[in-house]
Amino acid sequence: MKKRIFVILILLIAFILPSNAVLKEDSITTTLYILRSELTNAHLEMEKQAKQTKDSQKQLFEQITQILNQANQNALMLYSQKDGYIFDLAYACHEATEQFNKFKTQSKPFQKILRKNNIEVARYDSLINYLQKMPKQFLDERSQINRNVCLTLAVNIRRQLKETEEQLQQDQRIYDMIESRLQSLNDYADIRYQEIQNNIFNNLADNYFSILRSFNREMYQTENTVKEKYKPTPNSISQWDSKYIGFLFIILITWSFISIFINIIFFRFIFTWLIKKSNFTKIRDRFLAKRTPIIMAMTVVTFGIFLGIIRTSFAQNFFTMASGLLMQYTWLLGVILISLLLRVESDKIKSAFLIYAPLIVVGFIVIIFRVILIPNTLVNLIFPPILLFNLIWQAYVIYKKHYRVPRSDMFFSYISLTIFVASVILSWSGYTLGSVQLLIWWVMMLTCILTLNCLSQWLKSWGEAKEMEKKPVQKNWFFRLIYKVVLPCCGVFSFIVSIYWAAEVFNLSDTVWEIFKYHIVDSKEISFSLYGICMVINLWFIFNYIVKVANEIMEARFKAKDPTTAASRTVMTRNVTQALVWAIWLLGSLHILHVSWTWFVVVSGGLSTGIGFAMKDILENIYYGISLMAGRIKIGDYIVCDGIRGRVSSINYTSTMLEALDGSIIAFQNSQLFTKNYKNLTRNHGYELDTLEVGVAYGSNISEVKKLLKENVSKLDCVYKKKPVTVLLKSFDDSCITLKILVWVNVLTKALDDGEIMECIYKTLNDNNIEIPFPQREITIKSITSANVKELEENTTSENK
Numbered sequence: 137m138k139k140r141i142f143v144i145l146i147l148l149i150a151f152i153l154p155s156n157a158v159l160k161e162d163s164i165t166t167t168l169y170i171l172r173s174e175l176t177n178a179h180l181e182m183e184k185q186a187k188q189t190k191d192s193q194k195q196l197f198e199q200i201t202q203i204l205n206q207a208n209q210n211a212l213m214l215y216s217q218k219d220g221y222i223f224d225l226a227y228a229c230h231e232a233t234e235q236f237n238k239f240k241t242q243s244k245p246f247q248k249i250l251r252k253n254n255i256e257v258a259r260y261d262s263l264i265n266y267l268q269k270m271p272k273q274f275l276d277e278r279s280q281i282n283r284n285v286c287l288t289l290a291v292n293i294r295r296q297l298k299e300t301e302e303q304l305q306q307d308q309r310i311y312d313m314i315e316s317r318l319q320s321l322n323d324y325a326d327i328r329y330q331e332i333q334n335n336i337f338n339n340l341a342d343n344y345f346s347i348l349r350s351f352n353r354e355m356y357q358t359e360n361t362v363k364e365k366y367k368p369t370p371n372s373i374s375q376w377d378s379k380y381i382g383f384l385f386i387i388l389i390t391w392s393f394i395s396i397f398i399n400i401i402f403f404r405f406i407f408t409w410l411i412k413k414s415n416f417t418k419i420r421d422r423f424l425a426k427r428t429p430i431i432m433a434m435t436v437v438t439f440g441i442f443l444g445i446i447r448t449s450f451a452q453n454f455f456t457m458a459s460g461l462l463m464q465y466t467w468l469l470g471v472i473l474i475s476l477l478l479r480v481e482s483d484k485i486k487s488a489f490l491i492y493a494p495l496i497v498v499g500f501i502v503i504i505f506r507v508i509l510i511p512n513t514l515v516n517l518i519f520p521p522i523l524l525f526n527l528i529w530q531a532y533v534i535y536k537k538h539y540r541v542p543r544s545d546m547f548f549s550y551i552s553l554t555i556f557v558a559s560v561i562l563s564w565s566g567y568t569l570g571s572v573q574l575l576i577w578w579v580m581m582l583t584c585i586l587t588l589n590c591l592s593q594w595l596k597s598w599g600e601a602k603e604m605e606k607k608p609v610q611k612n613w614f615f616r617l618i619y620k621v622v623l624p625c626c627g628v629f630s631f632i633v634s635i636y637w638a639a640e641v642f643n644l645s646d647t648v649w650e651i652f653k654y655h656i657v658d659s660k661e662i663s664f665s666l667y668g669i670c671m672v673i674n675l676w677f678i679f680n681y682i683v684k685v686a687n688e689i690m691e692a693r694f695k696a697k698d699p700t701t702a703a704s705r706t707v708m709t710r711n712v713t714q715a716l717v718w719a720i721w722l723l724g725s726l727h728i729l730h731v732s733w734t735w736f737v738v739v740s741g742g743l744s745t746g747i748g749f750a751m752k753d754i755l756e757n758i759y760y761g762i763s764l765m766a767g768r769i770k771i772g773d774y775i776v777c778d779g780i781r782g783r784v785s786s787i788n789y790t791s792t793m794l795e796a797l798d799g800s801i802i803a804f805q806n807s808q809l810f811t812k813n814y815k816n817l818t819r820n821h822g823y824e825l826d827t828l829e830v831g832v833a834y835g836s837n838i839s840e841v842k843k844l845l846k847e848n849v850s851k852l853d854c855v856y857k858k859k860p861v862t863v864l865l866k867s868f869d870d871s872c873i874t875l876k877i878l879v880w881v882n883v884l885t886k887a888l889d890d891g892e893i894m895e896c897i898y899k900t901l902n903d904n905n906i907e908i909p910f911p912q913r914e915i916t917i918k919s920i921t922s923a924n925v926k927e928l929e930e931n932t933t934s935e936n937k
Contacts, residue, residue: 164275168282175289182296193303203239203314210235211321214328222569223509227457229325236322239315250308253301260294343566344520358513384458384507387446395438403431425482429489433473440466458507464637465503468583469496475590478597480542487540491549494530494556498522499579502572515572520563523571527556544589548582577638584630588623595619609688621681625674632670655730663730672725679721686713707771707787769816774883777804777814797887817883823856826881826890830897831872833907838865838873841906848900849879854889856880872909 214228267287272280347354404427411420423430440463447459472492480488501522505515530553538546555578559571595618599605604612632652639648652667690713691706698705769775769792773784782796794802817824832841842863850861859880866876877897881889901908 165279165282168279168286172282172285172289175286175293179289179293182293186296189300189303196307200310200314203235204317206235207314207317207321211317214321214325217328221509222512223506225328227509229328232318232321232325236318239318250301250304253297253304257294257297257301260290260297264290264294344516344564344568346566347517354513354517358511358517361511361513384455388462391442391446392439395435395442399431399435399438403427403434422482426477426485429473429477429482429485433470433477436466436470436473440470461503461506464580464583465500468499468579471583471586471590472496475586475593476545478590478593480545484540484542487537488542488545490533490537491541491545492552493533494526495552495579495582498526498575502576502579505572512569516568519568519572520560523556523560523563523575527553527560530556548585552578552582573638577634580637581630581634584626584634588627588630592619592623595623608692609685610692613685616685617681621677624677628670628673628677632667661732664728668728668730671728675721675724675728679717683714683717686717705770772818774817775814776817781817822883823859823880824883824886825859826879826886826893828877828879828890828893828897829866829874830877830901831869831874831909832901833909834873836873836906838875840904841875841901844900844904844906845875845877845897848896849877849893852892852896854881854885854892856882871911 210228210232214232217225217228264287267283267290270283272283275283408424408427411423414420443459443463443466447456447463450456450459473489476485476488501519504510505519530549534546534549534553538549541549555574559575562568562571562574595615599615599619604615609616636648636652653665655663655665657664687706687710690709694705694709769784769787771784771787774781775784775794777794780794780796780802782794782802784792785795785801786793791803791805794804796802830845832838842865845863846861849855855861856879862878864876864878866874868874877893879893881893898908
């Protein structure tokens with residue numbers, strides 16, 4: 137219907153669009169002729185579109201008739217529902233509200249079209265009025281003919297526009313009438329939804345202990361209710377008669393056996409024979425070890441496909457509803473089996489499946505309750521014992537199989553046990569339908585968790601096999617987007633989705649959606665809903681991904697452009713990117729949470745004042761850190777500060793880390809580097825002026841010594857060739873003439889270069905017989921006695937011993 141209404145609106149809009157305007161020509165004769173041509177074309181086009189509009193109008197009338205008939209059906213179904221049939225009532229309310237919401241989405245802009253139509257009518261009124269008053273005596277014969285034709289065409293076009301206006305007004309009246317009926321039906325459905333909620337959350341008067349005390353009476357009432365509900369009606373043509381329920385179960389059993397047969401034949405015989413003939417020994421062994429679970433999983437998938445075929449093949453309301461619910465259940469079962477196949481070893485799959493068996497069984501029971509629209513009395517009578525049995529069963533399998541089940545599955549099992557305990561307490565206390573809601577929520581939640589867990593495990597294994605983490609960001613960004621963003625976001629929304637699906641059992645999904653959007657905190661300063669919180673969390677995953685990918689892309693570009701400055705530029709870019717992106721996230725989150733900007737400014741202003749005084753030194757360091765990262769110092773530079781020489785290993789907002797030559801790590805506050813005189817040794821070209829001294833004996837030829845030293849030192853590879861070696865006479869000392877050698881050496885290898893240059897100096901002087909004075913001591917013995925000689929001999933003898 138939506139497409140047809142859209143086509144009708146397009147035709148109506150095109151029908152009333154203005155024709156091309158006439159511009160100023162060389163004479164009135166030419167202007168009237170062009171106006172005649174334009175009006176002729178417009179008239180022909182409007183007649184053609186009018187025929188199409190009439191055909192579409194017939195289709196619209198048929199659709200309106202269908203909507204009215206469906207509304208009458210929903211009204212009769214809803215107004216005839218009895219108390220005690222909550223699943224029937226939930227289905228009827230859902231049909232009524234769904235039709236109303238669907239109709240609202242197809243609302244037509246009648247007022248907008250009417251306004252445009254009225255503008256066109258007024259325009260043609262003015263044109264007709266002017267053409268009628270145009271004096272004929274001043275027009276030639278040809279102009280008079282064109283004027284008369286234009287007047288006739290304008291009158292006809294205006295008539296067609298008025299007919300369109302009447303048709304639009306009639307359609308609007310019909311639309312308003314339908315909307316009014318559907319609105320009243322929707323309002324009544326909302327009232328009945330309140331009854332459903334009361335039955336779910338307020339049932340204390342009928343706790344199970346009261347039922348047991350009057351068991352015979354409850355059994356009698358339940359028996360009568362079941363007979364009334366499911367007794368076949370002779371000659372009944374209702375799509376909800378009990379015979380259709382029996383027919384559906386026959387179809388399900390038949391197709392389930394067909395699914396089992398197909399997969400046994402294929403996997404146990406055909407595929408097994410093919411895999412045994414292949415050379416893939418590893419794959420063959422893994423398949424044979426997990427063949428039975430594979431058959432079970434593929435049987436469930438095949439059965440789900442058959443359910444989809446049934447859903448599309450049978451245009452029957454009961455089959456559509458039942459097959460849709462059963463498809464959700466097959467999804468749960470299939471996800472559990474496939475997840476176990478991917479994660480669990482072959483010898484532990486059976487134990488892991490048994491851990492989930494109680495939940496699978498009770499989930500199937502709840503789905504069957506929903507399919508057959510079971511009466512409340514029967515649910516209250518049989519469901520509490522079923523829950524108690526499944527609780528004992530769950531505790532037993534945990535006790536027996538916990539040592540053979542993966543830790544994650546055991547965690548889910550303990551949660552299932554907790555859910556069973558809560559459900560038993562609820563059902564035996566009288567909240568039977570509430571326990572149904574709780575259980576179905578956990579079933580849907582577990583389905584979402586296992587689905588995401590299965591996808592996550594598969595992606596992780598695939599990524600490890602392809603070594604995605606080691607690849608550059610240009611090749612792994614999409615993988616990381618799925619693994620780091622899409623899956624976590626789905627995990628956040630899975631909580632909402634599971635509650636939504638659980639509410640669908642009682643057709644309360646619309647009500648639950650309103651709860652999600654309900655502002656749990658609603659004040660002038662801040663107002664947010666559960667859905668808003670989920671949006672903020674998901675935005676965090678998205679912006680965190682953007683920060684990491686952007687930083688890695690910029691780092692790769694910096695390394696490709698200039699590896700020597702890549703580290704410092706990367707740090708600067710990372711800090712700026714993080715500040716910018718997280719500021720956008722914060723502003724977006726504040727908008728989603730409806731935080732008042734006035735309140736935010738006042739609070740942030742007050743906090744900033746106090747924090748500013750407390751963090752004065754930190755803010756100062758941050759300011760100087762930004763200045764450093766802007767280019768004064770980069771990571772890898774060699775600097776000297778407070779006599780400490782080392783390499784800059786990192787720069788952050790508050791401090792700069794220096795790796796000294798002895799291997800120690802020293803942290804300087806950024807403000808210290810500005811207040812102290814530090815030297816950046818690699819800022820220019822990476823070489824520094826090294827000063828070495830050597831002494832030669834008095835009497836040496838200083839000019840010859842300077843020449844020899846300069847020539848030999850300049851030949852060394854460690855010397856910077858662009859800067860000449862300089863030898864200067866420094867001073868006349870006590871025992872030598874001191875020379876100073878000025879040479880440029882690499883900052884990174886200064887210690888090694890000093891040693892090499894000193895060896896060259898010594899060798900040069902030694903080869904040329906130039907004496908290097910060294911300290912000497914002269915001892916003069918003035919006198920000696922026999923006692924001194926005897927003492928000296930004794931000392932010498934003792935030293936020899």
